[in-house]
Amino acid sequence: MSRRHKAMGALDVVLDYVRAEIKVIEERDPAIHNPWEVFLYPSFWAILFYRIAHRFYEKKNYFIARAISQFARNRTGIEIHPGAQIGTGFFIDHGSGVVIGETTIIGNNVTLYQGVTLGGTGKEHGKRHPTLKDNVMVSVGAKVLGSFTIGENSKIGAGSVVLDEVPPNCTVVGVPGRIVRYHNCHIPRETMNQIDLPDPVKDDINVLKHADSEITNQLLELKDELKYLKKSLEEKKAE
Numbered sequence: 427m428s429r430r431h432k433a434m435g436a437l438d439v440v441l442d443y444v445r446a447e448i449k450v451i452e453e454r455d456p457a458i459h460n461p462w463e464v465f466l467y468p469s470f471w472a473i474l475f476y477r478i479a480h481r482f483y484e485k486k487n488y489f490i491a492r493a494i495s496q497f498a499r500n501r502t503g504i505e506i507h508p509g510a511q512i513g514t515g516f517f518i519d520h521g522s523g524v525v526i527g528e529t530t531i532i533g534n535n536v537t538l539y540q541g542v543t544l545g546g547t548g549k550e551h552g553k554r555h556p557t558l559k560d561n562v563m564v565s566v567g568a569k570v571l572g573s574f575t576i577g578e579n580s581k582i583g584a585g586s587v588v589l590d591e592v593p594p595n596c597t598v599v600g601v602p603g604r605i606v607r608y609h610n611c612h613i614p615r616e617t618m619n620q621i622d623l624p625d626p627v628k629d630d631i632n633v634l635k636h637a638d639s640e641i642t643n644q645l646l647e648l649k650d651e652l653k654y655l656k657k658s659l660e661e662k663k664a665e
C-alpha cells in the first residue's frame with residue numbers, strides 16, 4: 427500500500443471517529459449547540475488519545491502508551507490507563523478528575539461525569555478494576571472500586587461509593603452504594619432488602635426441586651403399594 431493510501435486510510439478512521447463523537451455528544455449533552463464544539467470537549471481528546479495509546483499497549487509498547495495517556499491527562503484532566511478496554515459510544519461529560527484503571531472493561535454507550543473513579547481497592551491483584559456493561563451511567567463524583575460488574579443500564583448516583591456487584595437495570599446511591607431502584611421499581615428506604623434481591627434463576631431451580639421431591643414421594647408410594655400387592659398375591663397362592 428502506498429503512503430498516500432495509508433494516509434487516506436488514517437484520515438478516514440479519524441473522520442469516522444469525529445462523526446461518531448459528534449453524534450454521541452449531541453445525544454447526551456443538551457449544552458452542545460454547534461457540531462464544531464466537539465473539538466472543545468475534553469472527552470473528545472481524551473478518548474482519541476486513549477484509542478491511540480491502547481493500540482501501543484496492545485503491541486506491548488508500554489512506555490509510549492503511558493506517555494500518550496499522561497499527555498492526554500495533563501491536557502484534559504482525564505486519566506485513562508491505556509490497558510483499559512472501552513467500547514463504542516463512550517462519553518465523559520466535563521471530564522476533570524476522571525480516573526479509569528488498567529483492568530477496567532467498559533461496554534458500549536457508557537457515560538461518566540466529572541470526578542468519577544473506576545479504580546481498585548488495593549486488595550486485589552490481576553483484574554482489580556470494575557467492568558461496566560452497556561448503557562451504564564456513573565454520575566458526578568462516584569467511585570466504583572473493585573473487580574466486580576455493574577450490569578446493563580444501571581445508574582450510579584452522584585457521590586456514591588460502590589464496592590459490590592450491581593445487577594442490570596438498577597440505581598445505586600450512597601456510601602457504601604445501596605440499590606434504590608431495581609428493574610425500574612422504586613425500593614423504599616425503610617423496606618429495602620439488599621440481601622434477598624429477586625433471583626429468577628434461583629426461583630426456577632426451587633420450583634424444579636419441589637417438583638422433583640413430589641415425584642420421588644409418589645414413586646416411593648407406588649413402590650410400597652407394589653410390595654403390598656406382591657405380598658398379598660403370595661399369601662393367596664399359599665392358601
Ligand SMILES: CC(C)(COP(=O)(O)OP(=O)(O)OC[C@H]1O[C@@H](n2cnc3c(N)ncnc32)[C@H](O)[C@@H]1OP(=O)(O)O)[C@@H](O)C(=O)NCCC(=O)NCCS
Binds near residue numbers: 584
Ligand atoms: C441516581 C440518579 C441518576 C437518579 O436515578 P433514578 O433511578 O431516577 O433514582 P430516583 O431519582 O428515583 O432516586 C431514588 C432514591 O435515591 C435517592 N437518590 C438519588 N440520587 C441520590 C444520590 N446521588 N445520593 C443519595 N441519594 C440519592 C432519591 O432521593 C430517592 O430516595 P428515596 O428512595 O428515599 O425516595 C440521580 O439522582 C443522580 O445522582 N444524578 C446525577 C447526574 C449527574 O452526575 N449529573 C452531573 C451533571 S454535571
